[in-house]
Amino acid sequence: MILKTKTPMCKNCMSKLVKPSLSSLFSNNQLCPACINRFQVHFYERKIEGVSVLSLYLYEETFKEALYRFKGRGDIILADIFLNNYRVYLKLKYWGNCLVPIPSSRQSDIERGFNHVLEVFKPLGLEMINCLAKKVDFKQSDLGFDERQEVINKLLVIDGSKISGRKIVIVDDLFTTGATVKAAIKLLRPFQPKSIKVLTLAYTKIKGNYVDGLEVKTRGLKR
Numbered sequence: 726m727i728l729k730t731k732t733p734m735c736k737n738c739m740s741k742l743v744k745p746s747l748s749s750l751f752s753n754n755q756l757c758p759a760c761i762n763r764f765q766v767h768f769y770e771r772k773i774e775g776v777s778v779l780s781l782y783l784y785e786e787t788f789k790e791a792l793y794r795f796k797g798r799g800d801i802i803l804a805d806i807f808l809n810n811y812r813v814y815l816k817l818k819y820w821g822n823c824l825v826p827i828p829s830s831r832q833s834d835i836e837r838g839f840n841h842v843l844e845v846f847k848p849l850g851l852e853m854i855n856c857l858a859k860k861v862d863f864k865q866s867d868l869g870f871d872e873r874q875e876v877i878n879k880l881l882v883i884d885g886s887k888i889s890g891r892k893i894v895i896v897d898d899l900f901t902t903g904a905t906v907k908a909a910i911k912l913l914r915p916f917q918p919k920s921i922k923v924l925t926l927a928y929t930k931i932k933g934n935y936v937d938g939l940e941v942k943t944r945g946l947k948r
């Protein structure tokens with residue numbers, strides 16, 4: 726939904742932006758102070774397969790709702806709210822790197838009219854190398870926990886030579902079980918990129934036996 730109006734509005738909650746906020750001086754992003762507050766980043770960093778994985782947000786209500794409107798309902802106007810005021814910081818942090826997006830379901834991309842991972846990370850102005858693809862079209866959210874661990878068999882590398890000797894950042898929207906990220910690292914490593922990092926918009930917290938509402942079955946799970 727694109728609303729053309731003379732009064733600037735918050736892209737997230739549609740309330741009128743009375744005065745330009747201080748942060749709007751530093752970015753093109755238009756969020757009201759309340760939404761800027763709600764979209765607090767966590768900068769959660771961990772190591773997976775010896776690779777640094779940075780997740781910006783916790784996958785909680787505000788983020789979840791905005792991602793659903795953007796990714797699930799195709800509200801492209803929200804594309805640039807996620808990197809928010811961290812665009813410059815991230816641009817500098819990953820300067821000289823190229824981005825390798827985790828592929829999403831082609832069917833979903835067609836339905837929403839854009840690839841959400843590409844749209845979110847495009848504002849960083851870094852080269853994108855689409856060298857990961859899905860062998861068969863599937864939605865990650867349709868997979869159970871055990872099936873997610875087998876994701877390495879569902880991805881393939883196209884033109885892997887494009888990342889040889891390059892510093893790469895694997896990018897995705899969510900870090901849930903980490904299975905996709907691990908699979909991507911294992912598949913890309915043989916092409917000898919100079920370095921590998923991972924950046925995801927958000928991460929989910931494990932609650933009891935559940936990760937993002939998905940029951941974790943540890944039986945038979947290779948760790």
Ligand SMILES: [Zn+2]
Nearest residue numbers: 735738757760
């Ligand atoms: Zn707002």
